[in-house]
Amino acid sequence: MSPRPGFVLEVDRSTPPTLFWHGEGFRMEKLPVGTRVVYPPEPIKALADPDAAIREALENPIGDSQPLSALLFPGAKVTIAFDDVSLPLPPMRPPDVRQRVIEAVLDTAAAAGVDDVVLIAALALHRRMTDDELRHALGSRVFDAFAPHGLLLQHDAEDPDNLVHLGVTEQGEDVEINRRAAESDLLIYVNINLVAMDGGHKSVATGLASYKSIRHHHNVRTMQHSRSFMDRHRSELHTSNWRMGQLIEKSGVKIFQIETTLNLDTFPSSFSFLQKREWEWTLRDRAAFQATRAALDRTPPAMARNIFQSIRSPHGLTSVQAGEVEAVHDETLKHVHAQQLVSVEGQSDVLTMGLPYISPYNVNSILNPILVACLGLGYFFNLYRNKPLVREGGVCIMGHPTPWAFNPVHHPSYIDFFEQVLAETTDPVEIEAKYEEAFATDPWYIHLYRTSNAYHGVHPFYMWYWCAHALQHLGQVIIVGGDRAAVRRLGFKPASTLADALEMAEDVVGRNPSITHIHNPPLFISDVT
């Protein structure tokens, strides 16, 4: 039986309560009659032989590219860059797709007599990965072959000796990327396209770039002009990256892009109820849900976090394409859309969403309040094509505990941003003008980014900018079940229950509002007509 597409349910009196993610837990909410619930499509079938598909893609590139084996030659200097710990979500059950692809690339390189190969985690301004995380992404065979010899590197966006300025785009954007990558005979980028935003020229132009370069597209203006950044052709973020990518190619950097897509088989069988529609839950699903919820109720938050962070996703590989960047990415997007697009008719007054425990920036960490905002207003709000699910001036209601808690190793500048910047203002434009440079150039943050496992000092700003389009579009943001002080610090309204939140929303959008709930994750894109 072929997988069912996404589905929009209209709640009636017989509809059972709807599951809302709530951090490291869940809430069952009785939505008002008439509410639309958008469910993700079922996972499409994974490739039966992913390794064969990968080999096939390497030797049958698309766009203006020769097969990988033809691009490699004895004595060639080759760099393999790969997406970092932020992808996929949750982390994949081994073998990770990066491991599969890189092993195939290395086999091809070895066959071609290439012995100067360096691997680089394309961190951009993300935190350095731990050895365990690298081993998980690459597999022990690759890790043990490269790491002990200093051939497994992590991109350092603050290392002037290992950056090279390739030029300035016609829009005045500096293009500065990793020197080793730029000076290689071949740069192979291994990507995971979990959502439509990933991949394409953004892989190199952001993943291997410096702050000086990234700041041109990670800013309030581009975010407010990306409708949305999940739709590359309407995304200023991507337009800027494309300009930079084209300049990189014109500079003589030879890129062989390998992009992969995954299906929506997001959670292991013990959490299978998370991928089902509530009225289709079996007795076993109900029992699993009740047992999970009861256990979580008695589990301290830190332990619950560890339990959830240990989830390994069974994601299946649905496509792999290799070759010239833009051609590859166009094909990738078709596969992403084939899995994730759900047609939704029209906007509503209120958008509701339950936020899970994980975002790209808190793998093995805490989803701090800034990341809560970014996950809801940055990512979930922007998972649309054409127009947002909620009308301009509407209300977004998000559910999450939003603890006033931070991981001081991973997110040192987040703490200061939350305590010092958001205490002054929540206006992204003012924040950018007044505070970004000081945080971005702060020597302590730079030191921690380069030597520890800290996100760059400017990163919390980007998370806030990620929310800029939603903040501009919405009339109000309400968080249900969150730490009230933390929610207020974000500039949002706290509510104890969904019912309270809906009542508060009426003050903004009027009585009997239309409501849409996104039953997310698994992740999907609403194609709003």
Place this chain on the structure above:
Amino acid sequence: MKEILVERSVPRFAAARVFSAVAGSGNGVNVGPLRLADREPVALPGPQWHRVRPLLSGICGSDLSTVDGASSRYFESIVSFPFVLGHEIVGVVDGGEFDGTRVVIEPVLGCEARGITPLCAPCAAGRKGACERIAFGHLKPGLQTGFCHDTGGGWSESLVAHVSQLHVVPEHLSDETAVIVEPTACGIHAALLGAVVPGERVVVLGAGTLGLTTLAALRAYTLPAEIVVVAKHPIQHDLAQSIGADRVVKPDELERVVRRITGSLALPLEGSITRLTGGADVVFDCVGSSSSIASSLSVVRPGGRIVLVGMPGTVKVDLAPLWQREVTLVGAYAYGSESTPDGFRSTFDLAFELAAAADLQRLVTARYPLERYEEAVRHAASAGRRGAVKVVFDLRRSASRMRRTTLKEGTALEETPKAATPKAATQ
């Protein structure tokens, strides 16, 4: 005459210490050395002394230390039991040539008040707070009014003060402004002792009365690039902001804020910050506890200064950073005269000006009659948490009642030699 008396009683001091340690500051008040007494007023010690009927009398941190049995044993030889607490006093001269004059008492009992001539070197230089004779002369030991058996104190219906201690309150100043003059003088003395150079970054640790008056003084008399105030409670936060702090932070935010504004690095290399490699130029510790001194040391830059404004007791502090970073730790006690662009001026004169200009009467946030002293002490001990800053005894009703009684009975008023007059404030 009613007064709150402190008696020498080792068991009661011990009980107060235990109670306050277990139940929190102020909670040892009913088992400690304090009691409400009804006694004859203290006698005038000499011809230049005046009887003063308090109108308002503040409860200070040092008073609470006494109530809690937590004062340092250092003070044992420079106080004399039994004594009446209270050294933040605005009152009315009762009798004599200045009968009815509203005055603020400068409580330090230096050489002049003690009838000691020649004056010791600090007193001669106008630095009364550093008087070397506070246990000598014709008065029993006592560093200040409020700790000396012979003078009485402000937590009473009557006390005595030497003419050199009296500052006339300008007509237009409220009693609340006047009662805040003494802690304002402490703040001014501390702020100027910090010798803040224009452009320096300053931290004021603590936003109780001393912290806020120090802040007001820093704003008035120095030109720092930035003043960061550490405040625990919302009222302290709001007042600090309105008095002129550039940034008001919670205690657990201090290290991070100072690190960021000074461009310092921090240690350890991962996780939560325990200390900075650079830091603020000057830290005013207006708390005086082990943890506040440790915090001060963690955020002051190498070669920086820490001014200890809050009264410490026996503290346990790791002084390795003081040594390794060559930090100067200086105490700031009381007042006297200060070097200003206009020459040396009395700290109290400056305090009258500043208390009025910065509207510091707003720090007076709770008033109690003497009879409810236990409640008042508990309130003062938890002032910030309960939305207060300065808690005072309001003796205005009893002062006017006593005065009516005195006049009716035709009691003789003390004569004051014409040569010795209370100082007029410059307001």
